Amino acid sequence: MLPSPQAHLADAVLTVDLDAVAANWRYLRDLGRAAGRPVDCAAVLKADAYGLGAAPVAQRLFAEGCRHFFVAHADEGVAVRAVVPDAWICVLNGLPTGADADYVELGLVPALNDLGQVSTWRSAAQRYVQPLDAVVHLDTGMNRLGLTVDEAALLANDRMRLRGLRLALLMSHLVSAEKPADPINREQLDRFRTFVSRMPGAPASVANSSGIFLGGDFHFDLMRPGAALYGINPTPGATNPMRQVASLRARILQVRQIDAMTGVGYNHDWRSARPSRIAVIAVGYADGYLRALGNRGEVMIDNHLARVVGRVSMDLITVDVTDLPETVVRPGAFAELIGAHQTPDQVAEKAHTNGYEILTSLGARYHRAYIGAAS
Known part of the structure; x- marks a missing residue:
């Protein structure tokens, strides 16, 4: 595994809430003990x-x-x-x-x-x-x-x-x-x-x-x-009883203005229907952001939802931010790919897979931050 960079140098940050992991374990343990059996x-x-x-x-x-x-x-x-x-x-x-x-x-x-x-x-x-x-x-x-x-x-x-x-x-x-x-x-x-x-x-x-x-x-x-x-839902189709554990944020590297009918990314799999703004974000399939999320995935930028457009490449994704305020979409700001607004299960649905694959695909290049680590 590659060494984790200092947080201020990181283009992408994976945060793991160990307090939530512990709470999930206690909840499941208590379900087993509910009938009074050991x-x-x-x-x-x-x-x-x-x-x-x-x-x-x-x-x-x-x-x-x-x-x-x-x-x-x-x-x-x-x-x-x-x-x-x-x-x-x-x-x-x-x-x-x-x-x-x-x-x-x-x-x-x-x-x-x-x-x-x-x-x-x-x-x-x-x-x-x-x-x-x-x-x-x-x-x-x-x-x-x-x-x-x-x-x-x-x-x-x-x-x-x-x-x-x-x-x-x-x-x-x-x-x-x-x-x-x-x-x-x-x-x-x-x-x-x-x-x-x-x-x-x-x-x-x-x-x-x-x-x-x-x-x-x-x-x-x-x-x-x-x-x-x-945090993966063990009861699909019903409300998830588990606390969310993982959140993933990646940095906006550049914001580009493009004309109508302009292609974006490899093979121009997506073309703009109107003059558009495109945010380039520092995450790709080498980080476990699956290629299946090209033209399907979504990110959250300052409580605004934006769609991934074009192919997911090794290190980058491109996102249509035309309808987002310019003040919140700027180089250096972070987009949320997994978190409170978009669970691993929801990301998986867009990628036509399951939450297990989303989590286990997460790559080694993220700066990892742990909340509630054991002392």
Whole structure:
């Protein structure tokens, strides 16, 4: 990652409200505890905490009381371990060939995605003469990672395959949790319950961000929110219950006056229908402002909305500011691309994607400012 410039030199600033992340985590945790059961709440930090910075997010959430963290890759786990040494960290992508010694030494817990990984991790426990935490991942319908139904049956019928391991968690992942009426949710729940019943004594987890809102049946012992922590709406079609976390502002570099029927940007994908003013703003697809937002995206300049015109280029976008007051559109002023006026979900709708991609695409060139960092 490139070094972050001093704030006064930055052409674009990504602000992350860690107070909002913490408030979102507490809100989700309390939803799980609403029925009076001892449900715990983890945090998913994969993809650098969905693009917002795994280290500061992990530190703040650990200070809030979060003790369970999930990452996708082992190197993500190493980075989290460096800032929260006492956390429990699970690597969702599992146990790579030849990596068992590293996982033991780094204190990482693999999600065991097939019986081969179960055997390898058991051998590591025997070799190191210590019980090792194990997470058994059951595929209940996603058809990605996880034990098949047949493998799960073999494991349930032969618990000796886990000898030497401490069964820390049984988990699965929901296919369609953001659509409560989809019957696959209940089908997966039933399959998971059957497996859990055959593995007595082990904590269980199936609820992702949207899964938490499917109700208490899905909460089990540990909930695993990711996107909701960072302000993405876990209940599409309804009011977002989460606090907004990220805001992105970029500097206006130049304001140009152009004639009618003048092309702007690569290939002149947009032409002015009238004499126009164009603001050139310091953000582009190299910063994660997606090319799909060309001729679709919008920015907010001093409470005035302006449309992106022409193609998004590597470092720049162009915005039609003809109808905005000249006093607010000037070189050096900032435009808001993500924030209170335009959430990641709303930006995603214009780009024909989802809020996950908007956040995880955010690039390394921004100056990053954190509100409420753990002391």
